[in-house]
Amino acid sequence: MKIEEFLTHTSEWLKGTGPSANIVMSSRIRLARNLAKAPFPSRSTKKDLETTLTQVEKALGHIPFLKGAAFFRMNELDQVDRQLLVERHLMSHEHASNPDGKGLLVSVEEIVSIMINEEDHLRIQVMLSGLNLTKSWDIINTIDDTLSKEIDFAFLEDWGYLTSCPTNTGTAMRGSVMMHLPALVMTKQINKVLAAISKLSFASRGFYGEGTQASGNFYQISNQVSLGHSELDIIQNINGLIRQVIEQEEQARQALLLQNRPMLEDKICRCWGLLKTARIISSQEAIELFSMVRLGIDTGILKDVSHKAVNELFIMIQPAHLQKIEAKKLNAFERDTKRAAVIRQKLVPRLD
Amino acid sequence: MQCDICGKKKATVHLTEIVDEQMSEMHLCEECARQKSVQMEQQFGLADLLAGLSQAAPTTKETKEGALKCAGCGLNYEDFRKFGRLGCSQCYVSFSEHLAGLLRKIHGSNRHLGKAPYAFKAQVPAAVGTSAALLPSDNLEDLKKQLHGAIAAEDFEKAATLRDKIRALENS
Numbered sequence: 001m002k003i004e005e006f007l008t009h010t011s012e013w014l015k016g017t018g019p020s021a022n023i024v025m026s027s028r029i030r031l032a033r034n035l036a037k038a039p040f041p042s043r044s045t046k047k048d049l050e051t052t053l054t055q056v057e058k059a060l061g062h063i064p065f066l067k068g069a070a071f072f073r074m075n076e077l078d079q080v081d082r083q084l085l086v087e088r089h090l091m092s093h094e095h096a097s098n099p100d101g102k103g104l105l106v107s108v109e110e111i112v113s114i115m116i117n118e119e120d121h122l123r124i125q126v127m128l129s130g131l132n133l134t135k136s137w138d139i140i141n142t143i144d145d146t147l148s149k150e151i152d153f154a155f156l157e158d159w160g161y162l163t164s165c166p167t168n169t170g171t172a173m174r175g176s177v178m179m180h181l182p183a184l185v186m187t188k189q190i191n192k193v194l195a196a197i198s199k200l201s202f203a204s205r206g207f208y209g210e211g212t213q214a215s216g217n218f219y220q221i222s223n224q225v226s227l228g229h230s231e232l233d234i235i236q237n238i239n240g241l242i243r244q245v246i247e248q249e250e251q252a253r254q255a256l257l258l259q260n261r262p263m264l265e266d267k268i269c270r271c272w273g274l275l276k277t278a279r280i281i282s283s284q285e286a287i288e289l290f291s292m293v294r295l296g297i298d299t300g301i302l303k304d305v306s307h308k309a310v311n312e313l314f315i316m317i318q319p320a321h322l323q324k325i326e327a328k329k330l331n332a333f334e335r336d337t338k339r340a341a342v343i344r345q346k347l348v349p350r351l352d
Numbered sequence: 353m354q355c356d357i358c359g360k361k362k363a364t365v366h367l368t369e370i371v372d373e374q375m376s377e378m379h380l381c382e383e384c385a386r387q388k389s390v391q392m393e394q395q396f397g398l399a400d401l402l403a404g405l406s407q408a409a410p411t412t413k414e415t416k417e418g419a420l421k422c423a424g425c426g427l428n429y430e431d432f433r434k435f436g437r438l439g440c441s442q443c444y445v446s447f448s449e450h451l452a453g454l455l456r457k458i459h460g461s462n463r464h465l466g467k468a469p470y471a472f473k474a475q476v477p478a479a480v481g482t483s484a485a486l487l488p489s490d491n492l493e494d495l496k497k498q499l500h501g502a503i504a505a506e507d508f509e510k511a512a513t514l515r516d517k518i519r520a521l522e523n524s
Contacts, residue, residue: 144467155468156445
């Protein structure tokens with residue numbers, strides 16, 4: 001598969017389907033796995049990495065669910081291509097910035113992606129639209145079981161799966177849910193909710209992952225603890241927490257509509273107008289406007305636009321995507337111009 | 353919008369920090385953002401956290417500890433404390449004494465209750481299900497009373513173990 005083909009595909013997790021898709025954009029489960037007999041990537045030689053990469057690639061070829069998947073060797077891609085894979089949430093910044101000996105598998109519809117030789121030998125990720133952790137777990141669990149028949153994973157009965165960083169030891173599982181919480185932000189309740197979440201040993205991050213700020217009212221909530229609970233217990237805990245946050249967000253939305261519907265309508269329609277007409281736009285501004293448009297769709301205030309269209313824009317307006325669409329390098333100003341054009345093209349029906 | 357730090361270049365990176373429920377925003381140019389992120393890593397690096405945690409753990413052989421090495425990959429325990437990353441699966445065995453305390457501090461437990469690899473399952477059939485049934489007090493009511501006691505005493509680890517036993521019994 002060529003990198004350019006991603007531009008014409010929509011990842012499953014962006015489709016805006018799945019349970020509670022109005023508030024939960026996507027669910028993701030990640031498992032870390034290491035080979036029992038090879039040093040972890042950080043202490044591997046180039047030759048070790050190459051051996052691991054070849055062995056894992058071969059084993060992945062035998063998994064029915066991954067039929068038709070694309071496989072990339074990071075050092076065969078240029079910097080923009082690698083950045084594009086990061087922007088699609090298929091791999092980490094770390095995987096892109098230090099490409100030697102690293103690989104990536106991407107399944108059809110981008111449901112499964114597997115980083116090879118990142119911090120751990122394998123980082124398997126399954127991502128689905130809506131609140132869908134249990135289904136994600138079923139998929140990832142099957143892949144992991146099949147793989148463990150071919151690869152001897154580092155595992156101890158007492159401590160579970162052994163990972164490079166002890167914060168992942170045990171299940172080596174991280175479940176995370178991307179939530180859109182504009183009404184909790186507007187009613188100034190969000191900090192209370194986030195504080196409660198962190199007290200329960202869950203972490204919250206921004207849309208673009210670790211170390212990014214929460215922009216456009218998007219919050220990614222995930223478990224911190226990976227040892228001492230079964231995978232299904234952890235998933236149940238996250239689901240329980242997420243359902244409470246969904247309920248709070250829904251109540252806040254109702255309150256906003258009841259108290260001041262005209263104000264909310266005005267705000268949403270102005271944002272919609274800006275997106276359809278702007279000629280220069282930063283990603284920060286675009287994301288904030290997308291957030292309002294999403295709220296407009298959810299509340300029935302906007303009817304001519306779908307979740308899918310807005311979700312796709314979140315991905316398309318990032319630097320590497322814009323440069324791939326334009327097929328050349330763009331500076332910050334050129335990107336802002338191209339971004340506005342991409343948005344208009346998507347949201348305004350052509351007259352011709 | 354100009355960069356909050358240098359005040360010269362255009363701000364393209366926007367950072368929100370939440371500290372004690374107080375939100376603050378910073379708008380930075382790419383260059384200043386890079387410097388800031390290095391600073392933040394230095395301030396809040398996982399390695400520091402781990403180092404802090406393992407210092408807090410009781411250190412029995414203070415003098416020998418520096419020389420502790422992994423038999424598999426040769427990683428120094430001192431380097432693990434500095435960088436927070438283990439070198440191979442064997443490190444877990446070589447440093448087991450220290451890691452037992454560290455894992456408990458991070459996760460609140462140091463006993464794996466999740467799945468096992470295929471080969472491992474084949475060797476040890478139904479390990480979790482039987483261990484609860486073999487215990488002397490497998491009376492469901494007794495266990496439930498103990499669970500309430502443990503919750504009241506805020507001994508959550510004991511409570512979790514009891515809860516799992518109760519579940520195993522109820523499901524058997």
